[in-house]
């Protein structure tokens with residue numbers, strides 16, 4: 001279990017759902033999912049966010065243990081997405097004197113989800129406002145589109161803690177201690193990848209703060225080497241590659257396109273670039289494939305044609321890249337088709353809708369099975385790719 005202790009006054013009351021297989025009904029989970037919620041005990045007692053439906057009973061137990069019979073003075077809502085906001089209606093009824101803190105967008109969305117009357121106890125905050133709860137001072141910064149328009153983060157000035165909402169979160173249960181990067185990258189690119197500009201705006205605000213601890217709404221509390229995490233977010237949100245290397249993404253019906261993709265990998269390595277990873281989209285997790293496309297500086301797409309178009313795994317992959325504003329990359333293309341190859345045209349057409357993508361010409365065309373001349377073409381493609 002990750003160390004989720006914070007301080008005497010600030011307590012994590014989150015929980016993991018170890019059995020959860022899918023997040024947001026689209027991202028597969030290998031090791032479940034975690035949801036974080038926090039309490040600050042001071043002259044006033046503050047609850048930061050509620051929790052997902054799936055782990056409500058654990059959260060309620062922890063909340064009651066911490067509060068005893070006390071009523072919280074404030075609930076701060078960082079984000080209205082149901083994986084954090086599910087219990088707002090329930091606790092707003094349970095604690096009728098608890099003030100509810102959010103921004104104007106928060107309350108607009110809240111009224112969509114909940115039929116509760118909190119007009120008399122709404123506290124609407126704006127950029128930079130401070131809530132003084134005794135020894136601790138909570139300052140609010142708006143973080144629109146990281147990941148919804150109402151998102152805001154809270155900076156606790158005394159202990160220098162950033163409650164970062166979805167930012168710096170990851171997939172996975174807290175009971176599993178894996179390396180942060182793989183599932184944080186898949187989470188970031190999947191959930192927030194489209195909104196790089198807005199993440200940059202949040203990072204600029206964060207750069208003015210002295211942050212000792214980051215408490216996200218998912219994943220471990222980050223206490224050391226914070227620059228590592230912040231730099232990763234800076235790289236991802238500015239659409240820069242993390243690594244010089246080639247990611248080969250293949251969608252093959254009978255294995256002949258995959259054979260060409262494997263040959264491409266061998267040729268790239270033989271040319272001196274050892275950092276090459278091949279992904280078979282027919283077997284891979286699509287969100288990991290998309291995250292890895294952002295990770296590497298160069299991309300090779302190899303796909304079968306299908307119904308005068310593109311084989312669906314590649315079509316889906318490219319759609320997800322485009323949706324997340326994939327840009328600033330060099331891409332090589334290999335198509336396969338037995339009578340009227342169409343994959344190259346389709347891949348190019350989608351890539352041309354993205355910004356700052358350099359497509360290496362010509363597209364290599366395989367007719368059913370790779371031939372000697374295809375290998376010569378691939379050698380040329382490798383030269384161009386590694387220039």
Ligand code: FEO
Pocket residue numbers: 079081083084147148166217218
């Ligand atoms: Fe973890 Fe955007 O909710």
